[in-house]
Structures are given as structure tokens and as C-alpha cells.
Amino acid sequence: MSRPLILGSTSQYRRDLLGRLRLPFTCERPDVDETPQHGERPDALASRLALAKAVDVAARHPGAWVIGSDQVATLDGRPLGKPGDRATAIAQLSAMSGQSVIFHTALAIVSHGQPPLQAQDRTEVVFRELGPGEIARYVDAEQPFDCAGSFKCEGLGIALFDAIRSEDPTALIGLPLIATARLLRVAGYAVP
Numbered sequence: 446m447s448r449p450l451i452l453g454s455t456s457q458y459r460r461d462l463l464g465r466l467r468l469p470f471t472c473e474r475p476d477v478d479e480t481p482q483h484g485e486r487p488d489a490l491a492s493r494l495a496l497a498k499a500v501d502v503a504a505r506h507p508g509a510w511v512i513g514s515d516q517v518a519t520l521d522g523r524p525l526g527k528p529g530d531r532a533t534a535i536a537q538l539s540a541m542s543g544q545s546v547i548f549h550t551a552l553a554i555v556s557h558g559q560p561p562l563q564a565q566d567r568t569e570v571v572f573r574e575l576g577p578g579e580i581a582r583y584v585d586a587e588q589p590f591d592c593a594g595s596f597k598c599e600g601l602g603i604a605l606f607d608a609i610r611s612e613d614p615t616a617l618i619g620l621p622l623i624a625t626a627r628l629l630r631v632a633g634y635a636v637p
Contacts, residue, residue: 564624
């Protein structure tokens with residue numbers, strides 16, 4: 446019998462993705478300060494936070510394996526957060542028009558007494574040239590206020606792009622399932 450599996454996140458996006466693997470799991474909110482450290486690279490920030498989230502939840506559940514994940518989006522090397530509101534979403538999409546945005550999505554799976562299992566995906570999203578009217582229509586239609594980069598690639602947001610370059614298309618949504626499945630197999634779960 447496998448150990449209990451916990452997703453160290455309350456993100457509905459990550460919950461839906463992990464559900465695709467058809468393993469029983471529960472979710473728990475990690476208590477982690479997500480403030481970047483001075484001079485921290487975006488990929489290092491994503492890795493540090495993914496591990497910290499998994500470790501925090503695992504400390505409360507020593508018999509479980511815990512999945513932590515984090516994503517940092519960057520435009521010209523500057524981090525892009527979740528917009529939170531319409532005006533910020535429109536500003537982000539306007540800045541990304543005709544540009545490439547890099548998403549660093551990190552994964553950590555930990556259990557008490559075991560070495561952490563980690564992976565990271567780098568996804569490049571190439572935005573097409575976007576006009577103000579189409580940006581406003583998109584934001585009003587999908588309201589992507591809780592999404593880094595102000596879009597939902599699994600929905601209408603896909604129409605904003607010229608290309609997506611990634612080894613794992615699910616990473617852009619928030620949890621790289623190819624790496625998750627691989628690491629869960631290492632942890633002893635029966636993932637096809």
C-alpha cells in the first residue's frame with residue numbers, strides 16, 4: 446500500500462491536473478513566505494518555493510508524500526505576478542504583446558526521512574501582436590485575475606499566442622504532469 450499523497454496547494458488548477466493521474470490524494474495549504482530573496486533568479490525562486498511548500502506540509506504529515514509546486518513567469522527577466530484585477534491584467538497583456546514570456550514551473554515531492562524528488566520545466570510562450578480591443582475582450586471573457594501572466598492557456602487564452610515551447614504542456618497550467626508522474630513512480634506509486 447502506498448503512503449498517503451497530499452498536494453501542498455489549494456490551487457484548483459493544480460488539483461485538476463493531479464486528478465488526471467487517478468491517484469487518491471488530499472490537498473492542504475502550505476504556510477510559506479513567497480517573498481523572493483535579494484538577487485534570486487526566477488528558476489531558483491520557483492524551485493525554492495516548491496520545495497518549501499512540500500516540506501511545510503510534510504512536517505505535519507510524516508507518513509505521507511507531499512507534492513509542492515510553484516511557478517514564476519518572467520518578461521525580459523522581470524517577474525510577472527498574478528494580476529488580481531482587470532486593469533493589471535490588461536497592462537500585463539499589453540506589455541507581453543509581441544513578446545516571449547518564460548515560465549519556470551518547479552516541482553518537489555517530499556516525505557519524512559526520504560531525499561526530496563525535484564524537477565523543473567521551462568516554458569516559453571510567444572505572444573502574437575495584440576490590440577487593445579482584443580486584450581480587453583479577452584480579459585472580460587475569461588477574467589484571468591488569479592493566473593500569472595493574465596491568461597488561461599487551457600481556455601480562450603490559447604488564442605493570444607503564436608507558439609508555446611515546452612517539454613510538458615501541463616507545466617504552463619501549474620503542475621508539470623510528466624515530471625510528476627515520473628517522480629511519483631520513483632516514490633512507489635502505481636502511475637501508468
